[in-house]
Amino acid sequence: MNSLVLAYLGDAVFEFYVRDFLIKSGILKVKDLQKKSIEYVSAVNQAKIFDSLALNILTSKELEIAKRGRNAHSHASKTTDILTYKKSTGFETLVGYLYINDKERLDCIMKEVLK
Numbered sequence: 001m002n003s004l005v006l007a008y009l010g011d012a013v014f015e016f017y018v019r020d021f022l023i024k025s026g027i028l029k030v031k032d033l034q035k036k037s038i039e040y041v042s043a044v045n046q047a048k049i050f051d052s053l054a055l056n057i058l059t060s061k062e063l064e065i066a067k068r069g070r071n072a073h074s075h076a077s078k079t080t081d082i083l084t085y086k087k088s089t090g091f092e093t094l095v096g097y098l099y100i101n102d103k104e105r106l107d108c109i110m111k112e113v114l115k
Contacts, residue, residue, distance in 0.1 A: 003068045003072040004069070007090075009100070010091070010092035010096030010099065013096060014041060014046070014091075014092060014110075017110045017113075018040040018041055018114070019033065050090055050094075053112070057109065057112060062094055065093060065097045066091060066094040067090060068093065069092065069093020070086045070090030072089065072093070
């Protein structure tokens, strides 16, 4: 599947995991949920998450998938630098891929990200 399509899916899946986590953590006001979710789903934070995962728990195949997404031709972001945006896209690509192919592994990675 096209890397950018996987990133598109991964963006939505990651946002769902974050929202589910925040609601279960006891935050009940939508304004607070939205404010807190941005801390996770912004390109800057996704790039940081990717860097941490790359160093600690991703397999070589997962790194390859993320790098394919990172290197896919996409439009530049108006809110962040290109390297950060590409790392974020790579992370989203991996999430999309795992959602389709290995939900158990995705759950493991999301537990690490959201702890």
